[in-house]
Amino acid sequence: MASSQKYIVLDDDYTGYPLDMFCIPKHYEDSLEHVLIPAGLIDDRIERLARDIIQDFRNEALTGLCVLKGGYKFFTDLLDKIKALNRNSEESVPLAVDFIRVKSYTDTTSGELQVTGIDNLDHLKGKNVLIVEDIIDTGKTMKRLLDVLQKHNPKSIKVASLLTKRRPGIGVYKPDYMGFEVPNKFVVGYALDYNEYFRDLSHICVINQSGIEKYTSKK
Numbered sequence: 001m002a003s004s005q006k007y008i009v010l011d012d013d014y015t016g017y018p019l020d021m022f023c024i025p026k027h028y029e030d031s032l033e034h035v036l037i038p039a040g041l042i043d044d045r046i047e048r049l050a051r052d053i054i055q056d057f058r059n060e061a062l063t064g065l066c067v068l069k070g071g072y073k074f075f076t077d078l079l080d081k082i083k084a085l086n087r088n089s090e091e092s093v094p095l096a097v098d099f100i101r102v103k104s105y106t107d108t109t110s111g112e113l114q115v116t117g118i119d120n121l122d123h124l125k126g127k128n129v130l131i132v133e134d135i136i137d138t139g140k141t142m143k144r145l146l147d148v149l150q151k152h153n154p155k156s157i158k159v160a161s162l163l164t165k166r167r168p169g170i171g172v173y174k175p176d177y178m179g180f181e182v183p184n185k186f187v188v189g190y191a192l193d194y195n196e197y198f199r200d201l202s203h204i205c206v207i208n209q210s211g212i213e214k215y216t217s218k219k
Ligand SMILES: Nc1nc2c(ncn2[C@@H]2O[C@H](COP(=O)(O)O)[C@@H](O)[C@H]2O)c(=O)[nH]1
Pocket: 070, 104, 105, 110, 133, 134, 135, 136, 137, 138, 139, 140, 141, 142, 185, 186, 187, 188, 192, 193, 194
C-alpha cells in the first residue's frame, strides 16, 4: 500500500471469512456469502479515522451530519471515538450533530434520489460540516448531497464514508476520510440494509442470491 493511501483496500479476490467463524443471527445464516469486514476490524478502523479527524480539525468546532439510515452506526461509533479522544488528549473538537435522510436504493438497484432534511439546514451556515455516510458506490448520492448543502453556505464541508466501492471505468468520488475500499458487490450489515433487512447484523457481509430473493421488494 502506498504511504499516501489513507484507506484499506479489499481486493476483488478477497473473500473475507466463512460465516461459521463468527456469530451470525440465525435468521440471516442462509442469506449471506461471507463476512467481508468483521465488527472488530470496523471498530479499530473507526478509531483511527477519529484520530485523523481530530488532528485535522484541531480545536475548530465541527457539525457531524449523519446520512440516515445507513450511516447511523458509523456516525454514532465515530462520534463516540472522537468524544473519547476529546476527553483524553491535548486537542479537542467541539461537536454538534445533525441528521439528513437520503434514499436511492430498492433491492440492489439505484433509483431516483430523495433527500429530506430532518431539520431545516439553514443553521449550517458558517459551520464546518462533516458528512458521515455508510458507502459511496457511483458517487451520485454524495454529489447531490454536496450540491444541496453548499446552498446553505457552510464554512467547510468534509466527507467521511466507511466504505467506497471499486468501480473500474467510472471516476468514483473519493471522500476525505475513508475506511475501506471494497469490491463491487452488494454489502449488508453494520446498518447497511437490503430493503430494510440486515441493519441488525454486526459484521459487514456480502449478500447471496438466496438472500436477494428472500428479502426482495417484488413479492
Ligand atoms: N446496503 C447497501 N447500500 C448500498 C450499497 N451500495 C450503495 N448503497 C446505497 O446507495 C448509496 C450510495 O450510492 P451511490 O451510487 O449514489 O454512490 C449509499 O448511501 C447506500 O445507501 C451496498 O453495497 N449495500
